Amino acid sequence: xxxxxxxxxxxxxxxxxxxxxxxxxxxxxxxxxxxxxxxxxxxxxxxxxxxxxxxxxxxxxxxxxxxxxxxxxxxxxxxxxxxxxxxxxxxxxxxxxxxxxxxxxxxxxxxxxxxxxxxxxxxxxxxxxxxxxxxxxxxxxxxxxx
Amino acid sequence: xxxxxxxxxxxxxxxxxxxxxxxxxxxxxxxxxxxxxxxxxxxxxxxxxxxxxxxxxxxxxxxxxxxxxxxxxxxxxxxxxxxxxxxxxxxxxxxxxxxxxxxxxxxxxxxxxxxxxxxxxxxxxxxxxxxxxxxxxxxxxxxxxx
DNA sequence: TTCTTTGCAAAGCTTTTGCATCTCG
DNA sequence: CGAGATGCAAAAGCTTTGCAAAGAA
Numbered sequence: 001x002x003x004x005x006x007x008x009x010x011x012x013x014x015x016x017x018x019x020x021x022x023x024x025x026x027x028x029x030x031x032x033x034x035x036x037x038x039x040x041x042x043x044x045x046x047x048x049x050x051x052x053x054x055x056x057x058x059x060x061x062x063x064x065x066x067x068x069x070x071x072x073x074x075x076x077x078x079x080x081x082x083x084x085x086x087x088x089x090x091x092x093x094x095x096x097x098x099x100x101x102x103x104x105x106x107x108x109x110x111x112x113x114x115x116x117x118x119x120x121x122x123x124x125x126x127x128x129x130x131x132x133x134x135x136x137x138x139x140x141x142x143x144x145x146x
Numbered sequence: 147x148x149x150x151x152x153x154x155x156x157x158x159x160x161x162x163x164x165x166x167x168x169x170x171x172x173x174x175x176x177x178x179x180x181x182x183x184x185x186x187x188x189x190x191x192x193x194x195x196x197x198x199x200x201x202x203x204x205x206x207x208x209x210x211x212x213x214x215x216x217x218x219x220x221x222x223x224x225x226x227x228x229x230x231x232x233x234x235x236x237x238x239x240x241x242x243x244x245x246x247x248x249x250x251x252x253x254x255x256x257x258x259x260x261x262x263x264x265x266x267x268x269x270x271x272x273x274x275x276x277x278x279x280x281x282x283x284x285x286x287x288x289x290x291x292x
Numbered sequence: 293t294t295c296t297t298t299g300c301a302a303a304g305c306t307t308t309t310g311c312a313t314c315t316c317g
Numbered sequence: 318c319g320a321g322a323t324g325c326a327a328a329a330g331c332t333t334t335g336c337a338a339a340g341a342a
Contacts, residue, residue: 014316015320039307054324059307061322075221077275079332080306094267103267113256115279121240121249122283129223130276132260137268159294160341183334200299205332209299226331285311 003027003070013069018053021046022061023058026071032084034083036074036102085093092129098143103136157214164199167192168207172217172231182220182228182248222277238275242282244289 003023013019025045030115037045043058062083065071072086076095092110096104100141110130118125135143150169151161159165171191175181181192189204208229211217218232222241238256240249256276264271281289 071182087329094269095270109260110256110259113253117251118278118280123240123280125280126243128278132264132274134264134269134271204299
Protein backbone atom coordinates (compact mmCIF):
# COMPACT_ATOMS: atom_id res chain seq x y z
CA UNK A 1 0.00 0.00 0.00
CA UNK A 2 1.41 3.35 -1.05
CA UNK A 3 0.07 6.68 0.09
CA UNK A 4 0.55 9.98 -1.70
CA UNK A 5 -0.76 13.50 -2.17
CA UNK A 6 -4.18 12.39 -3.27
CA UNK A 7 -4.62 10.40 -0.07
CA UNK A 8 -3.97 13.47 1.99
CA UNK A 9 -6.39 15.49 -0.05
CA UNK A 10 -9.10 12.90 0.24
CA UNK A 11 -8.66 13.13 4.00
CA UNK A 12 -9.24 16.87 3.85
CA UNK A 13 -5.57 17.59 4.52
CA UNK A 14 -3.59 19.86 2.27
CA UNK A 15 -0.62 18.24 0.62
CA UNK A 16 2.09 20.26 2.32
CA UNK A 17 5.79 19.53 2.42
CA UNK A 18 5.90 18.48 6.10
CA UNK A 19 3.02 16.06 5.68
CA UNK A 20 4.42 14.48 2.56
CA UNK A 21 7.85 14.14 4.15
CA UNK A 22 6.46 12.51 7.24
CA UNK A 23 4.33 10.12 5.25
CA UNK A 24 7.35 9.20 3.16
CA UNK A 25 9.39 8.57 6.29
CA UNK A 26 6.87 6.07 7.60
CA UNK A 27 6.56 4.36 4.26
CA UNK A 28 10.30 3.95 4.13
CA UNK A 29 10.36 2.74 7.72
CA UNK A 30 7.65 0.19 7.04
CA UNK A 31 10.09 -1.64 4.78
CA UNK A 32 12.70 -1.94 7.51
CA UNK A 33 13.04 -3.51 10.94
CA UNK A 34 12.21 -0.19 12.52
CA UNK A 35 8.60 0.48 11.62
CA UNK A 36 7.89 2.39 14.83
CA UNK A 37 8.95 6.01 15.19
CA UNK A 38 8.51 8.51 18.00
CA UNK A 39 7.73 12.15 17.36
CA UNK A 40 11.27 13.04 18.21
CA UNK A 41 12.71 10.43 15.86
CA UNK A 42 10.57 11.79 13.04
CA UNK A 43 11.70 15.30 13.91
CA UNK A 44 15.38 14.33 13.97
CA UNK A 45 15.21 12.42 10.72
CA UNK A 46 13.55 15.34 8.99
CA UNK A 47 16.21 17.67 10.34
CA UNK A 48 18.92 15.35 9.04
CA UNK A 49 17.29 15.49 5.64
CA UNK A 50 17.71 19.24 5.86
CA UNK A 51 14.01 19.74 6.20
CA UNK A 52 13.04 22.83 8.20
CA UNK A 53 10.06 21.59 10.21
CA UNK A 54 9.08 22.41 13.74
CA UNK A 55 8.60 19.78 16.38
CA UNK A 56 5.11 21.13 17.01
CA UNK A 57 4.24 20.46 13.40
CA UNK A 58 5.47 16.91 13.73
CA UNK A 59 3.17 16.37 16.68
CA UNK A 60 0.25 17.97 14.90
CA UNK A 61 0.76 15.91 11.77
CA UNK A 62 1.16 12.67 13.68
CA UNK A 63 -2.08 13.32 15.51
CA UNK A 64 -3.90 14.16 12.30
CA UNK A 65 -2.59 11.04 10.63
CA UNK A 66 -3.64 8.95 13.56
CA UNK A 67 -7.15 10.38 13.52
CA UNK A 68 -7.25 9.78 9.80
CA UNK A 69 -6.26 6.15 10.32
CA UNK A 70 -3.02 6.48 8.39
CA UNK A 71 -0.90 5.88 11.47
CA UNK A 72 -1.40 3.86 14.58
CA UNK A 73 -0.17 5.04 17.94
CA UNK A 74 1.37 2.86 20.64
CA UNK A 75 2.72 3.48 24.10
CA UNK A 76 4.52 0.30 25.10
CA UNK A 77 6.43 0.71 28.37
CA UNK A 78 8.27 3.89 27.39
CA UNK A 79 7.45 7.49 28.21
CA UNK A 80 6.96 8.63 24.66
CA UNK A 81 4.43 7.43 22.13
CA UNK A 82 5.50 5.84 18.87
CA UNK A 83 3.66 5.53 15.59
CA UNK A 84 3.63 3.02 12.77
CA UNK A 85 2.02 3.02 9.37
CA UNK A 86 -1.49 1.81 10.06
CA UNK A 87 -2.31 -1.25 8.10
CA UNK A 88 -5.86 -2.43 8.08
CA UNK A 89 -5.01 -5.62 9.97
CA UNK A 90 -4.76 -5.39 13.71
CA UNK A 91 -1.70 -6.90 15.35
CA UNK A 92 0.03 -7.11 18.70
CA UNK A 93 3.68 -6.62 19.61
CA UNK A 94 6.64 -8.46 21.02
CA UNK A 95 9.42 -6.14 22.20
CA UNK A 96 13.02 -7.03 23.04
CA UNK A 97 13.91 -5.38 26.33
CA UNK A 98 17.57 -5.28 25.40
CA UNK A 99 17.83 -4.15 21.79
CA UNK A 100 14.37 -2.69 21.34
CA UNK A 101 13.51 -4.84 18.35
CA UNK A 102 9.78 -5.10 17.76
CA UNK A 103 8.07 -8.12 16.23
CA UNK A 104 4.42 -8.14 15.28
CA UNK A 105 1.94 -10.97 15.51
CA UNK A 106 -1.72 -11.87 15.46
CA UNK A 107 -3.20 -14.78 17.32
CA UNK A 108 -6.80 -15.70 16.67
CA UNK A 109 -7.05 -17.74 19.85
CA UNK A 110 -6.07 -14.80 21.99
CA UNK A 111 -8.39 -12.49 20.10
CA UNK A 112 -11.27 -14.86 20.67
CA UNK A 113 -10.53 -15.32 24.35
CA UNK A 114 -10.46 -11.57 24.79
CA UNK A 115 -13.95 -11.30 23.38
CA UNK A 116 -15.13 -14.02 25.72
CA UNK A 117 -13.60 -12.35 28.73
CA UNK A 118 -15.11 -8.99 27.87
CA UNK A 119 -18.54 -10.59 27.49
CA UNK A 120 -18.19 -12.40 30.78
CA UNK A 121 -17.65 -9.06 32.50
CA UNK A 122 -20.49 -7.43 30.58
CA UNK A 123 -18.19 -5.23 28.51
CA UNK A 124 -18.51 -4.33 24.86
CA UNK A 125 -14.96 -4.51 23.62
CA UNK A 126 -13.60 -1.51 21.74
CA UNK A 127 -9.94 -2.31 21.37
CA UNK A 128 -7.04 -3.75 23.29
CA UNK A 129 -3.32 -3.52 23.74
CA UNK A 130 -1.20 -6.60 24.16
CA UNK A 131 2.53 -6.32 24.34
CA UNK A 132 4.96 -9.08 25.25
CA UNK A 133 8.35 -8.09 26.64
CA UNK A 134 11.36 -10.38 26.61
CA UNK A 135 14.84 -10.97 25.25
CA UNK A 136 15.33 -11.93 21.63
CA UNK A 137 17.51 -14.77 20.42
CA UNK A 138 20.24 -12.49 19.07
CA UNK A 139 20.57 -10.70 22.40
CA UNK A 140 20.68 -13.96 24.32
CA UNK A 141 23.49 -15.21 22.09
CA UNK A 142 25.30 -11.92 22.42
CA UNK A 143 25.02 -12.15 26.18
CA UNK A 144 26.23 -15.75 26.27
CA UNK A 145 29.29 -14.88 24.18
CA UNK A 146 30.51 -12.39 26.77
CA UNK B 147 -2.36 -9.68 53.09
CA UNK B 148 -1.52 -6.80 55.38
CA UNK B 149 1.67 -4.80 55.27
CA UNK B 150 3.09 -2.77 58.12
CA UNK B 151 6.20 -1.18 59.56
CA UNK B 152 8.15 -4.40 59.73
CA UNK B 153 7.63 -4.98 56.03
CA UNK B 154 9.16 -1.63 55.24
CA UNK B 155 12.08 -2.33 57.51
CA UNK B 156 12.72 -5.71 55.99
CA UNK B 157 12.92 -3.94 52.64
CA UNK B 158 15.59 -1.64 53.99
CA UNK B 159 13.19 1.27 54.09
CA UNK B 160 12.73 3.26 57.25
CA UNK B 161 9.21 3.31 58.62
CA UNK B 162 8.45 6.97 58.09
CA UNK B 163 5.09 8.68 58.24
CA UNK B 164 4.76 9.29 54.48
CA UNK B 165 5.55 5.69 53.65
CA UNK B 166 3.17 4.26 56.19
CA UNK B 167 0.41 6.61 55.04
CA UNK B 168 0.86 5.70 51.44
CA UNK B 169 0.91 2.01 52.20
CA UNK B 170 -2.27 2.38 54.22
CA UNK B 171 -3.93 4.24 51.36
CA UNK B 172 -3.29 1.40 48.95
CA UNK B 173 -4.44 -1.19 51.44
CA UNK B 174 -7.68 0.69 51.91
CA UNK B 175 -8.03 1.13 48.16
CA UNK B 176 -7.50 -2.58 47.58
CA UNK B 177 -10.78 -3.24 49.36
CA UNK B 178 -12.73 -0.96 47.05
CA UNK B 179 -13.56 -0.69 43.37
CA UNK B 180 -10.75 1.77 42.93
CA UNK B 181 -7.58 -0.19 43.53
CA UNK B 182 -5.54 1.89 41.10
CA UNK B 183 -4.17 5.25 42.15
CA UNK B 184 -2.02 7.79 40.33
CA UNK B 185 0.71 9.73 42.10
CA UNK B 186 -1.48 12.78 42.08
CA UNK B 187 -4.43 10.92 43.54
CA UNK B 188 -2.22 9.65 46.35
CA UNK B 189 -0.93 13.17 46.89
CA UNK B 190 -4.43 14.67 47.00
CA UNK B 191 -5.78 12.04 49.35
CA UNK B 192 -2.89 12.57 51.73
CA UNK B 193 -3.47 16.29 51.63
CA UNK B 194 -7.15 15.77 52.40
CA UNK B 195 -6.14 13.70 55.39
CA UNK B 196 -4.20 16.74 56.55
CA UNK B 197 -0.91 15.04 55.88
CA UNK B 198 1.88 17.42 54.91
CA UNK B 199 3.74 15.47 52.25
CA UNK B 200 5.38 16.72 49.11
CA UNK B 201 4.49 15.44 45.67
CA UNK B 202 8.13 14.56 45.12
CA UNK B 203 8.03 12.31 48.13
CA UNK B 204 4.98 10.56 46.78
CA UNK B 205 6.78 9.87 43.53
CA UNK B 206 9.87 8.66 45.36
CA UNK B 207 7.91 6.37 47.64
CA UNK B 208 5.85 4.91 44.80
CA UNK B 209 9.02 4.12 42.90
CA UNK B 210 10.62 2.51 45.95
CA UNK B 211 7.52 0.44 46.59
CA UNK B 212 7.42 -0.64 42.99
CA UNK B 213 11.06 -1.73 43.06
CA UNK B 214 10.37 -3.54 46.32
CA UNK B 215 7.49 -5.37 44.70
CA UNK B 216 4.89 -3.89 47.04
CA UNK B 217 3.18 -1.98 44.26
CA UNK B 218 2.70 -2.64 40.62
CA UNK B 219 2.79 0.12 38.06
CA UNK B 220 0.56 0.40 35.00
CA UNK B 221 0.24 2.86 32.19
CA UNK B 222 -2.98 1.93 30.40
CA UNK B 223 -3.89 4.49 27.75
CA UNK B 224 -3.60 7.55 29.95
CA UNK B 225 -0.73 9.98 30.32
CA UNK B 226 -0.01 9.28 33.94
CA UNK B 227 1.02 6.03 35.58
CA UNK B 228 -1.13 4.37 38.21
CA UNK B 229 -0.21 1.91 40.91
CA UNK B 230 -2.00 -0.92 42.67
CA UNK B 231 -1.08 -3.07 45.61
CA UNK B 232 1.06 -5.79 44.11
CA UNK B 233 -0.35 -9.18 44.81
CA UNK B 234 1.75 -12.16 43.97
CA UNK B 235 -0.66 -13.30 41.28
CA UNK B 236 -0.32 -11.70 37.90
CA UNK B 237 -3.48 -10.40 36.25
CA UNK B 238 -4.57 -8.37 33.27
CA UNK B 239 -7.05 -5.51 33.01
CA UNK B 240 -10.34 -4.56 31.45
CA UNK B 241 -11.00 -0.81 31.47
CA UNK B 242 -14.27 1.00 30.81
CA UNK B 243 -13.57 3.85 28.41
CA UNK B 244 -16.52 5.81 29.74
CA UNK B 245 -16.48 5.56 33.54
CA UNK B 246 -12.92 4.38 34.04
CA UNK B 247 -13.90 1.28 35.99
CA UNK B 248 -11.18 -1.36 36.01
CA UNK B 249 -11.81 -5.09 36.21
CA UNK B 250 -9.06 -7.63 36.64
CA UNK B 251 -8.79 -11.09 35.18
CA UNK B 252 -6.46 -13.96 34.48
CA UNK B 253 -6.83 -16.33 31.58
CA UNK B 254 -4.63 -19.39 31.45
CA UNK B 255 -5.28 -19.94 27.76
CA UNK B 256 -4.02 -16.49 26.88
CA UNK B 257 -1.02 -16.87 29.15
CA UNK B 258 -0.11 -20.13 27.48
CA UNK B 259 -0.54 -18.75 23.97
CA UNK B 260 1.73 -15.86 24.83
CA UNK B 261 4.47 -18.25 25.83
CA UNK B 262 4.03 -20.13 22.59
CA UNK B 263 4.19 -16.98 20.53
CA UNK B 264 7.32 -15.77 22.29
CA UNK B 265 8.99 -19.11 21.68
CA UNK B 266 8.02 -19.08 18.04
CA UNK B 267 9.82 -15.75 17.63
CA UNK B 268 12.80 -16.96 19.64
CA UNK B 269 12.08 -14.68 22.59
CA UNK B 270 12.45 -15.47 26.27
CA UNK B 271 9.39 -13.88 27.79
CA UNK B 272 9.90 -11.54 30.71
CA UNK B 273 6.47 -10.04 31.24
CA UNK B 274 3.54 -8.67 29.29
CA UNK B 275 0.81 -6.09 29.41
CA UNK B 276 -2.66 -6.89 28.22
CA UNK B 277 -5.41 -4.37 28.59
CA UNK B 278 -8.89 -4.59 27.09
CA UNK B 279 -10.80 -1.36 26.54
CA UNK B 280 -14.55 -1.19 26.14
CA UNK B 281 -17.82 0.01 27.62
CA UNK B 282 -19.19 -1.62 30.73
CA UNK B 283 -22.77 -2.75 31.14
CA UNK B 284 -23.73 0.08 33.50
CA UNK B 285 -22.50 2.69 31.06
CA UNK B 286 -24.31 1.08 28.16
CA UNK B 287 -27.57 1.11 30.13
CA UNK B 288 -26.98 4.68 31.16
CA UNK B 289 -26.43 5.63 27.54
CA UNK B 290 -29.55 3.80 26.37
CA UNK B 291 -31.68 5.59 28.96
CA UNK B 292 -30.85 8.97 27.50
C1' DT C 293 25.57 10.52 65.75
C1' DT C 294 25.05 8.97 61.15
C1' DC C 295 22.79 7.80 57.30
C1' DT C 296 18.19 8.18 55.34
C1' DT C 297 14.32 10.71 54.12
C1' DT C 298 11.66 14.77 53.33
C1' DG C 299 9.81 19.26 51.33
C1' DC C 300 10.51 22.73 48.48
C1' DA C 301 11.91 24.69 44.39
C1' DA C 302 13.89 24.17 40.17
C1' DA C 303 14.70 21.55 36.19
C1' DG C 304 13.60 17.85 32.59
C1' DC C 305 10.76 15.68 29.18
C1' DT C 306 7.13 15.01 26.23
C1' DT C 307 3.32 17.17 24.25
C1' DT C 308 0.12 21.14 23.41
C1' DT C 309 -1.17 25.87 22.39
C1' DG C 310 -1.09 30.93 20.91
C1' DC C 311 -0.06 33.70 17.30
C1' DA C 312 1.86 36.00 13.39
C1' DT C 313 3.25 34.47 8.97
C1' DC C 314 3.09 31.75 5.04
C1' DT C 315 1.01 28.67 1.52
C1' DC C 316 -2.01 25.48 -0.89
C1' DG C 317 -5.94 25.36 -3.73
C1' DC D 318 -7.83 35.62 -2.03
C1' DG D 319 -8.97 32.90 2.14
C1' DA D 320 -8.99 28.98 4.90
C1' DG D 321 -5.82 26.05 6.59
C1' DA D 322 -0.90 24.97 7.88
C1' DT D 323 3.56 26.17 9.78
C1' DG D 324 7.38 27.66 12.97
C1' DC D 325 8.63 29.58 16.91
C1' DA D 326 8.24 30.38 21.57
C1' DA D 327 5.78 29.87 25.54
C1' DA D 328 3.03 26.98 28.38
C1' DA D 329 1.28 22.81 30.24
C1' DG D 330 1.30 18.32 32.27
C1' DC D 331 3.92 14.55 34.60
C1' DT D 332 8.06 13.20 36.81
C1' DT D 333 12.82 13.73 38.57
C1' DT D 334 16.60 15.99 40.96
C1' DG D 335 19.49 19.21 44.05
C1' DC D 336 19.86 20.61 48.46
C1' DA D 337 19.41 22.02 53.14
C1' DA D 338 16.67 20.74 57.02
C1' DA D 339 14.44 17.06 59.67
C1' DG D 340 14.02 12.37 61.25
C1' DA D 341 14.80 7.30 62.16
C1' DA D 342 17.79 3.81 64.30
